Amino acid sequence: MIRLSHTRKALAISVVLIMTGLIGQATAATTTAQPQASSVPPSPSAPVSAAASAPASAPTAKPSPSPTTPRTENTSIAQISTKPKGRTGPAGSLLVTGTKGVALTFDDGPDPDLTPKLLKLLAKEKVKATFCLVGTEARRHPELVKAIASGGHSFCNHSWNHDLKLGKRSNHAIRADLERCNAAIRAAVPNAKIRYMRAPGGNFTPRMVKISAELGMHSIYWKVDPRDWEQAPGVSREAHKNKIIRIVKKHTGPGAIVLSHDYAQPATIDAYRVLLPYLRKRFQLVALV
Template sequence: MPQPPHERDVRGTPSTGGGGTSRRSGPGCAPRKGTVRCPTGGDRSAPPKVDPSIVHSSDRPGKSLNITIDDGPDPVWTPKVLEVLKENDVKAVFCMIGPHAKAHPDLVKKVVAAGHKLCDHTVSHNTAMDKKPEGYQSEQILDAQKMIEDAAGGAKVEYYRAPGGAFSPYSRQLAADHGMRPLGWNVDSKDFERKGTNAIVRTVENEVREGRPTVLFHDGGGERSQTVDALKELLPWMKEQGYGFGFPQR
């Protein structure tokens, strides 16, 4: 599976993430008597209004970080990540790939039961999403949302993260129209490069010190023992530095 580069439109324009004012909600999605008709089939209750700009800031006041975990759930690594988070009393956002969530509903439910939040990371993890037709983007986002919510047994997906940061004005508005805030990152642990636990720790420590609140890790897409070990070091260190932990603003 292709691994994400740095998010394309985080740095420089963190509040807008590329702009755009499209109000379309995707092919086949039209308001109808208080519901939204979607291409995934069936009617859904209309979601609350959500800001379509890419969010990085925390909903917790003061010195705070958002921990985000991508590309799972994975039957080997997600439980290990959950255990480290539990040991440190830290909540995170799990950005899940739709078919992975569908294949492992028990893990999705464990994530929710532990108090973590859910994020849509598409069906196919295509890092060229922003170059694809709107119909493709709609299917990737809305089908994944349904897979994750079905696996969760009722919990809502509150965020959307484009693979590799490949947001488009259309995809951001589509996600917002379906109750999901577009979610960026501005600290990339680069754990997918697997250069060693120490390299991951150094990268995060250096970038967090620059006042960037949203940190990206992975629990899927490959062997993640270095990520687990890095989290074991980083979460206590973050607390020692006076950081608290919140969720990205909605």
Template structure:
């Protein structure tokens, strides 16, 4: 199974993806910003964060967004570890996210740091999760400034439609500021907000 980056929407569209949450400060803010523009996103959650904040997981689903499995430990070197370890990281996270969401659809798996392997992609697919990549990575987790995040997204959109941002893992005020400015601009440019092909 190949790594998904293309939108379901056949027209001009982006796939917003928000990783490393849910987070009690930044996920509600992201939901508010998305709602203000009528935008949809895919939230790539770690199992423990989902387990710690089931209310936020349910809010994400209720608002019409989609869930993505982002493993248990966020081990960006998991592609160099055993297949058994990779499987445990994926399936334990799936159990935690399923419990938190009340069994909402979990259609995607994104390896931390993109550390996919053929075996982990296959295992995810066997459990109903398409591996999810990205085309646009502004490095928002390094906090380069909201303006830089926005400019980098707009420049890299030539690479493809799937945008990687973060609503967890640290202070995401710059990401939220960038997202707030980005969404109206994307709409002006005629982009729809889609989901990745599952």
């Protein structure tokens, strides 16, 4: 009986020892497994460290001024050499510049009241434009022709005296009229480049376009016409101004040639005080050269 109880005790002790050993192994196993769990966070932290290193590379990408440079160039270059593609206007005249540049063109001047105001506004906004001059007005106001040239703007022939039927006259009469207008411009600005012609009222004929080409001038029509010259009776200057702004904003897109007038149209100057900043932010404004 006594031996039997000792045996049982021995067995009990051995069982306890075995259980203790197993528990110890399990504890050790869980202890070594914990670092593996703690190795998971480094993988999410990798993108964070990469992002943190990004500023270090930022100095090499420092030319952040470059995004603002095109805006400055768009308004200060403001000139294009153009062989336009859009020959879809009357008699093969040009509707568009052939580039993304938008050309602002002003007809019927120079006007002693409005042209200086327009030139001042264009200079303030650093925009170049194209002036389609009538020969008789150029002869009357040579100082304004000089001011247009000194402002970096370009010239366009708009006939000698705005004869709406010029395109239907004889070849000799058409040529003499256009040459006389060019001569009036060059009397004020010798050797002025006059590479464009716009028929009075846009009344182009194939013969007029052909003769203009022989004189070295492209014939330009327009893509956008706010009809600034047409202020209906009873319409206020403010309402007329708002109409001009609305039409130009709505219809101007890349490459458009925009028609306006700087002769006896004060609402046009009012409108361009609003339009020039608006257009500069959205388009490259160019002078046809």
